[in-house]
Amino acid sequence: MPEVTLQDFKTAEKSWWCPGCGDFGVLAALQKALVELGLAPESVAIVAGIGCSGKIGNYINSYNLHTVHGRTLPAAMGLKLANRDLTVLVAGGDGDAYAIGMGHFIHALRRNLDITYLVMDNHIYGLTKGQTSPTSEHGFVTKGNPAGSIERPVLPLSLAVAAGATFVAQGFSSNQKQLTRLIQQGIQHHGFSLINTISPCVTYNKVNTYDWYKKVLFNLDDLPDYDPRDKVKALGMLHEREELVTGLIYYEESTAEFAHQLPGYREEALVHQDLTPDPDELLKLMEAYR
Amino acid sequence: MPEVTLQDFKTAEKSWWCPGCGDFGVLAALQKALVELGLAPESVAIVAGIGCSGKIGNYINSYNLHTVHGRTLPAAMGLKLANRDLTVLVAGGDGDAYAIGMGHFIHALRRNLDITYLVMDNHIYGLTKGQTSPTSEHGFVTKGNPAGSIERPVLPLSLAVAAGATFVAQGFSSNQKQLTRLIQQGIQHHGFSLINTISPCVTYNKVNTYDWYKKVLFNLDDLPDYDPRDKVKALGMLHEREELVTGLIYYEESTAEFAHQLPGYREEALVHQDLTPDPDELLKLMEAYR
Amino acid sequence: METIGWKVGGDQGEGIDSTGDVLATVLNRLGYHVYGYKSFSSRIRGGHTHYMVRIGDRRVMAPSHACHVLVALTQETIDRNVAEVVEGGVVLADEAFGPSLPASATGVTLLVLPLTAMAREAGGLIMRNMVAVGASAQLLGLPLKAFEDYARDKFARKGEAVVASNVAALRAGHEAARERAPGVVFPLPPGDGRARYVMSGNQAMALGAYAAGCRIMAAYPITPATEVMEYLTPLLPRRGGAVVQMEDELASIVLTIGAGFAGVRAMTCTSGPGLSLMQEAIGLAGMTETPTVLIDCQRAGPSTGMPTKNEQSDIEALIHGGHGEAPRIVLAPGTPEQAFSDVVLAFNLAERYQCPVLVASDLSLSLWPQTVESLPVREVTIDRGERVSSEALLAMGKDVFQRYALTESGISPRSIPGQPNGQFLATGAEHGGSGKVTEDPVNRVQMMRKRFEKIRNSFDVPGIVDSGPADAPVLLVGFGSNVGPMLEARELLEAQGLRARVAQVRVLSPFPAAALAPLVAAARDVVVVESNATGQLRRLMGENGVHGDCVRSVLKYDGTLFYPEEIVRSVLEGAGVQEVLR
């Protein structure tokens, strides 16, 4: 097989994102990560949510499933259970992930199926034109909250660690190198990987801008003795730094992946099975009903 | 007004619970707590979920709203916003709360509206006859998981603390005194209170029995220098003790309650308003459309 | 049809179910036909429950009120059920609760046996049911040996002591009844000795799914659908598959879609509340043309409703419940055999037409066991639908494959993740041939037509199964578990000189109007029999242009099954909408 290039992961589709949108950087890093891992486009399946971010699947030449709002993770679970040879990625916005999708998020984390989840977090609802999102800060002003948001923001990283996640990272769309590496690590991690990715919305979020993030984000790569395997320390660090960090926050090296624990687990992907029924087996099963 | 007695909070309804079910203890503690707080039955509204636990509203003489499965918390929010004079409680099972209701759970915690939530946690689905619940332990055997559950259990207390809760406690249906006190504290707490309550299912859960709990549960009341105001310490303690503790785990003393932050907040409950419209005001509002 | 009714009643959680199951199984082994139905409520212990087994020498598919032997473990059982006991019938009651018959119960014998005491002697209270079964065997003139053999089979792996206790209990009951009863009360003619199968619709559907190559089942527990999960739990791992219990129904259906997109047969199963929650995603399956199978075991709604009671009230939600317009095929089996075949068919149709296929069961079909001759396991065929070959894709090159190509049939061959050059976007947003999102109005119309026409044009599943004389003045129209009561009602009507024809609606969507219309036109009195309050099937007929002045409804919506006589009464007495009441 010829070597995979970036071109292989591109589509003819012109992007619908606003110029300068952070999502471009997420897309680029994702494509780079896939190329660097040498994955063939047909072996990659991406499940995307609804939102500006959810359009990422339109621009990447892989098998793409664009679900309904907030339901990416169960769809990805179905895909992965059906075909464990696929590299299954999920991408979507902070609203998709942490508002309507919150329940599935927590459950996916604790299930630990081998899926990589890129949340494209702009602290706002982009596609519906600028409403407060679950990650919007307390006091954040939108049309719907002219006096500022009165809710505590969702803290996705702390929640993920508390929920039993085995790989939790945060990337920044502007730090392509780190983000690409995190995505690769996530894909290689044998279990569920969360990569919350700061991806600024240049149109509706005038507070959490590139500049703002560049100022406040601390890069864990600069903290060589940070140990991402200590759960309680990770939680403490996140609390202290108000989640404004990038890098690998927490992981568990050898953990029980979901599919491998299934009683019927086989190496061969289900999709390759011949489905011809065995009537004698069925008749034998029917004996239980006499 | 004559003093309230336990009798005032009882109904003529005969219980549908199995003899010995932990839910009896939860009901009793709740009724005691209400009486001890001197609340009038008509000032108490209880929103219950679907499940054996969700029948609690049938046995308590208050305003009761028995919702659909997993949607108690938004209903309670509507109730409380509509009438802030009411004491609003929510009760339901671990499936109702942490499976289908997980999204609402996390969001209710971060909203911090003045509601008290009693999760009646038996680590199993009672009413549907014994399936694995989100709090069932890894390896827990049910009909649906004959080889044992392969998911990490939901850790409600850690999740709640991580989600931004301002009052997190765990009670045990057998420890009436502590549970009654926790419920009272929860009601008095000005914000959202979670009281995860161990309430054994004697019919379907033969592992997490009263005896088992009595052996493994550690009572935080016995740890006089435990400081429930330190978030990171609370998380560490929960991690270390695998959430097998009872008592007040975490709280924030003075926190921003949701309703009080609403731009239109008024002391008077909305339900008391006269709704007669003011046509002149409406005509004035219409001026914006010329 | 001459049948014998045996009923056991007592408190929930006291083994009433297994008592009935023992009797039904042994009767089946002896070559009788049985139909069992229960009354239970949404609680775990306590509350009255009863289980009636109707016994015949040919197929039994409907309930009957006629109870010949009533086994009562509580006085409540007697009080609630004695009215159904026929003249000459026996109430077999446990001495332990001091049973008494009401004055109204004339012609009924009360047979008081120390069931509890005998059970204790045989090995413990848990043996009480076996004592009662042993006594029942005597009353019905059944060979005790068959029961003893059963006990040996069933309890062998629990050890000899357990077997011995059960056998002792059976014998004690049998002996006591022989001593104290007035003899064999209702001697059954001997069975034909052919052991058939006793099965519920849920059991048949689980087998159907397995036979059809279902490999993943994602669901959330709910009465009366949970059992489909439970029956599939040991089956799917045989082929590397799995039943996964999800956090809710929203996740369950979307997981199913994800697996379908990946090319694996998957399904979910739920009841009304879950169906409501799945409405959005069913549209996603329709829009992305992803094969998706969903079983809805209907129960009495709306909202939580009466979770343990029968109803057929999700028809409109099954067909029209989602926003916007997406294709759905809805099948409606009425017997375990049909339930098995329809689930197989559902998987084939889902892949052939690349759309969601919903199977509408109802609580009675789902839960009540009945004797079936066999399931058509040798007729199972697998149709994976149109797929693009890997060779064709290879020849095409990158970015050429049109997943949603417009074709004459409306069906576009699909690629499966993993196939090189087959990559595409499956989206719930409107899209063009390649899958790319577009809002072009011309494309929109083409795609909407494509999605509907692929089904309308080529759907070739017989939608109506009719039986009875073509020139009968009366036509009974119905579906689901009402088919049994309708067929029996036809017999009863004919016995009274009124000829009737029965049209079972097997496909609810696309509605078989062309097949039904001539039957309606040929009849003088068209009675649409359904277990709901608003006449959903009748309205479905109307919306599809099948109407007429002679079309009327018989409705029952109190949570219980139709009894054949209720249909007869409504046909004979009625005009306009008839509601069956108590």
Add this chain to the structure above:
Amino acid sequence: METIGWKVGGDQGEGIDSTGDVLATVLNRLGYHVYGYKSFSSRIRGGHTHYMVRIGDRRVMAPSHACHVLVALTQETIDRNVAEVVEGGVVLADEAFGPSLPASATGVTLLVLPLTAMAREAGGLIMRNMVAVGASAQLLGLPLKAFEDYARDKFARKGEAVVASNVAALRAGHEAARERAPGVVFPLPPGDGRARYVMSGNQAMALGAYAAGCRIMAAYPITPATEVMEYLTPLLPRRGGAVVQMEDELASIVLTIGAGFAGVRAMTCTSGPGLSLMQEAIGLAGMTETPTVLIDCQRAGPSTGMPTKNEQSDIEALIHGGHGEAPRIVLAPGTPEQAFSDVVLAFNLAERYQCPVLVASDLSLSLWPQTVESLPVREVTIDRGERVSSEALLAMGKDVFQRYALTESGISPRSIPGQPNGQFLATGAEHGGSGKVTEDPVNRVQMMRKRFEKIRNSFDVPGIVDSGPADAPVLLVGFGSNVGPMLEARELLEAQGLRARVAQVRVLSPFPAAALAPLVAAARDVVVVESNATGQLRRLMGENGVHGDCVRSVLKYDGTLFYPEEIVRSVLEGAGVQEVLR
């Protein structure tokens, strides 16, 4: 109707909307009637968008293809829209992109002005729209002063400099057009000088909710419903209330039910996907008899569909989408005035009949601004429905109050949390008069009947608004925003000598069959006009017994509104189902 069409087009995110709004507002102030409609897509920046303002000297309620002045900010605008420009029309284009007319555009003048350059001079690129508006004023013969006054009003709080820039831009455009254009192209007759209101349905519905005493609104953003939230956000806090943005639609509807149970008027608002998610809870509202108001702003489905396009395809989901059978009232306004009144009515009906009331809007009604004479704000009355008085409860004592008492009307007076002795259980499970759960079959039937009959028996809202001669051979039946195109189609038909009557269906459920049937019977050709692919309204008629050989459909489902001429063409040409295509 003689009208003038003005259109502006360019890239999304470049202020096309506000350009159209300026023109529409000033025209309204001058006493003209306007109807504005847009084409936009589900992206934030980029992609073509255009905004047409149709101008008349009496009420305009429908779109038209006839464009007299096209303001083009990109060449794409010209290419896509020039076919609509009438003989003698003008394309006013920005010099910056080097505009050109296609050869096909005969009889159309291309007027190239340096809009960008003039804008820069006046204060920046952002002024380009004002330059274009100034030039348009000249082309339409409108007084520039009215626009300058508007700019002063609008920008006063932004400071004198902003006002000055805008005025300069208006003048520059006006001046340039005067110099370079062939004169006033389409002189509008002078307006009547009465400033009416320019409003969309969403704006009217938000005001309606506020007028009706709505105090809590819980919703989740979704096109085209989000604006209702946004308009209510500043209004509700005036009375201590609040708009709360929830985590999803499931939470939104259940919060609404919780507030309704507590005795406060509350509502939610969504579009198709949200409606699908709410189906389970709507049944809960029906079962617990809790007043609940829901607005559904329909968009093109299914699934994500075409979120920015028009459709009327949720009818069946609105009426029948939930499992089981629960009462729902569904209202269907067609104009902003009706939208206002229907929301007020919805709150009254919800409390009078203690059930969910759904208001079916559609994207066109929700979003497109039109001139309305006024809203009937003085006619707003508040009916809180039947409540039990605190005195009565006091007299009753504890445990006596029957929340769900059976009454003749089916309506049971309710208590409100806080009232002593009024405590009860509201449950989605079947229950008796007190609210306690029961599965008793007799009670079940009574309760099912009660919940349906309270509406069927006493519903007194006129379901059909008809207009036109009673003996007209043609009857147009439709609802929602199609009422405007239908009324205009009637005029066009009459101009051609074919008399027609229009029946607007105002209530979709309970369906006004009795009111509609005679109209259908009286006509020779009944044309059901609806914006969906499967003819949902026609099928609804059929299911309710309103049918006939002369009933046929005109369907449009490409995401765009009906144009009156399309209806005319279908009526004249058609037989059978007509689909409007491009």
